[in-house]
Amino acid sequence: MKMTPKTATLLVLAALIALTPFFFPSGYYYRVGALLFVNGIAVTGMVILTGYAGQISLGHAGFAGIGAYACALAPVHWGLHPALAVILGAAISAILAFLVGRPILRLKGYYLGVATLGLGILVAMVLNNERQLTGGPDGMAVPELGLRALLKGWGLTLSNGEFWYFFCGLVLLVGAWLALNLYASPTGRALRALHGSEVAARTVGIDVARLKLQAFVISAVYASVSGSLLALQNKFVTPDVAGFMHSIEMVTMAVLGGVGSVLGAIFGAGILTLLPQVLTVFAEYEQMVLGLVMVLVMIFLREGLLPSVLRKFRGKDE
Amino acid sequence: MLTVEGLRSRYGRIEVLHGIDLEVQSGEIVTVVGANGAGKTTLLRCLSGVQPVSSGTITFRGEALVPVPAYRRLARGLAQSPEGRQIFTNLTVEENLRLGAFLFADDRVEKDMDDAFRMFPVLKEKRNLAAGGLSGGQQQMLAMARALMGRPSCLLLDEPSMGLAPIIVAQIFEVVKGIRDLGVTTLLVEQNAFGALKIADRGYVMETGHITMSGGAEELIADPRIREAYLGI
Numbered sequence: 001m002k003m004t005p006k007t008a009t010l011l012v013l014a015a016l017i018a019l020t021p022f023f024f025p026s027g028y029y030y031r032v033g034a035l036l037f038v039n040g041i042a043v044t045g046m047v048i049l050t051g052y053a054g055q056i057s058l059g060h061a062g063f064a065g066i067g068a069y070a071c072a073l074a075p076v077h078w079g080l081h082p083a084l085a086v087i088l089g090a091a092i093s094a095i096l097a098f099l100v101g102r103p104i105l106r107l108k109g110y111y112l113g114v115a116t117l118g119l120g121i122l123v124a125m126v127l128n129n130e131r132q133l134t135g136g137p138d139g140m141a142v143p144e145l146g147l148r149a150l151l152k153g154w155g156l157t158l159s160n161g162e163f164w165y166f167f168c169g170l171v172l173l174v175g176a177w178l179a180l181n182l183y184a185s186p187t188g189r190a191l192r193a194l195h196g197s198e199v200a201a202r203t204v205g206i207d208v209a210r211l212k213l214q215a216f217v218i219s220a221v222y223a224s225v226s227g228s229l230l231a232l233q234n235k236f237v238t239p240d241v242a243g244f245m246h247s248i249e250m251v252t253m254a255v256l257g258g259v260g261s262v263l264g265a266i267f268g269a270g271i272l273t274l275l276p277q278v279l280t281v282f283a284e285y286e287q288m289v290l291g292l293v294m295v296l297v298m299i300f301l302r303e304g305l306l307p308s309v310l311r312k313f314r315g316k317d318e
Numbered sequence: 319m320l321t322v323e324g325l326r327s328r329y330g331r332i333e334v335l336h337g338i339d340l341e342v343q344s345g346e347i348v349t350v351v352g353a354n355g356a357g358k359t360t361l362l363r364c365l366s367g368v369q370p371v372s373s374g375t376i377t378f379r380g381e382a383l384v385p386v387p388a389y390r391r392l393a394r395g396l397a398q399s400p401e402g403r404q405i406f407t408n409l410t411v412e413e414n415l416r417l418g419a420f421l422f423a424d425d426r427v428e429k430d431m432d433d434a435f436r437m438f439p440v441l442k443e444k445r446n447l448a449a450g451g452l453s454g455g456q457q458q459m460l461a462m463a464r465a466l467m468g469r470p471s472c473l474l475l476d477e478p479s480m481g482l483a484p485i486i487v488a489q490i491f492e493v494v495k496g497i498r499d500l501g502v503t504t505l506l507v508e509q510n511a512f513g514a515l516k517i518a519d520r521g522y523v524m525e526t527g528h529i530t531m532s533g534g535a536e537e538l539i540a541d542p543r544i545r546e547a548y549l550g551i
Binding site: 186189190192193195196197199200201202203204205206207208 | 366367368387388389390392393397398399400404405406407408409413416417418420421423464465467468
């Protein structure tokens with residue numbers, strides 16, 4: 001039986017999410033898993049922007065920050081339900097990405113990198129400095145999502161860790177499904193085309209500027225939702241979520257795992273989420289080891305870990 | 319069908335087209351020949367809209383073309399097979415063809431693809447392979463097939479013979495001749511003056527941003543100046 005890559009990816013992902021808990025030595029690993037999925041969601045957005053469309057962003061943590069703070073602020077100030085706050089955050093991120101994306105996406109290569117970097121830093125600065133509203137660098141509390149209590153009412157009792165593990169896993173699955181559908185759609189094909197050659201993309205009638213903007217907005221929504229889920233499960237948020245390091249992390253995870261494939265990028269998110277847990281023993285060297293891993297992957301496995309390894313297994317048949 | 323009048327274009331401060339006039343009638347194959355750096359590709363880039371025009375007009379099927387952005391020109395019926403082929407190397411052959419029909423979502427896309435495969439059987443064999451793996455000649459065929467998928471009334475071909483072996487070049491020119499039978503008008507820009515003039519109805523000779531000669535293709539082939547300068551006879 002021949003499976004499409006889309007079905008295969010989704011099955012692998014679903015199986016991993018459902019089965020790994022059986023090997024968890026302690027409840028703590030649910031927490032790690034949930035973090036991995038949250039990162040996976042942001043990174044799936046990067047696959048659409050960078051892997052499909054070939055555009056880079058070093059400021060996507062800014063959108064994660066918007067998503068996170070929407071969940072902290074909207075319930076407190078406007079009495080909005082946290083679930084609706086996730087949608088509000090995504091909408092604000094999308095609008096910001098739309099407004100800023102038009103001028104920014106005219107840039108290419110490192111100019112685009114620096115412009116998006118500025119965007120991310122701006123969001124982080126606002127969050128840091130608007131003390132009365134955001135609590136500044138001290139951060140602020142985020143209300144309970146309330147879904148776990150609802151599930152309990154229906155007779156499904158999950159621990160906090162279990163709930164966030166499965167909930168974030170589910171959102172990741174949906175995100176991956178959407179991204180994979182996009183890949184095969186005419187829009188996805190057009191995105192990959194402009195990645196290959198913008199001139200040729202124009203000659204076949206593709207509105208390159210509009211399409212890049214679409215990819216930028218979509219990936220901003222992914223980052224925003226990821227930020228929201230992070231804030232909701234931590235029940236606390238600090239401006240770090242919008243910080244430069246977080247932006248870099250998103251790009252690094254995607255590139256490390258293989259930015260051209262959804263599964264690869266999520267795999268990268270997994271490694272960079274798990275590695276610090278493993279490396280806690282020598283915490284001082286953590287950054288160094290991560291840096292070394294990055295350099296080695298870029299030198300020896302240019303396509304990213306997963307695609308390169310898969311190719312080795314299959315032999316050179318493609 | 320296509321009229322260019324007084325077209326000027328520049329790269330920064332350096333003007334490379336100093337007022338080009340040319341005309342393509344419906345159903346013709348018209349070729350623009352000239353040496354490297356004469357401005358042929360710049361001319362085509364102006365026509366397809368990826369190069370800014372500093373003055374002059376382009377009229378296509380009675381409409382001013384200059385204000386129309388590049389990606390809208392295919393919808394007006396003007397397709398381009400760009401220089402250096404510019405196929406989407408990371409996509410499959412079939413995906414490349416489907417992108418050629420990006421503007422359409424009807425049943426004719428499948429029919430057009432069958433036609434393309436009939437015209438270029440080698441593409442059918444390789445339809446699921448990455449286009450980057452095709453040979454130069456096959457990539458050129460793919461570029462032309464992709465342009466035809468956009469259902470153009472006029473096709474702009476930029477140096478289809480570039481970098482190809484002589485035997486493949488002959489094949490490519492045969493294909494260009496065949497495009498006329500599809501009812502598509504062709505403007506062919508070529509360094510290979512002899513090959514291009516042999517299949518064309520009319521020709522223009524371009525030198526350093528000017529049209530220096532024009533006329534019927536047979537006439538030009540017979541012209542001693544051309545024979546000396548371009549045909550090496």
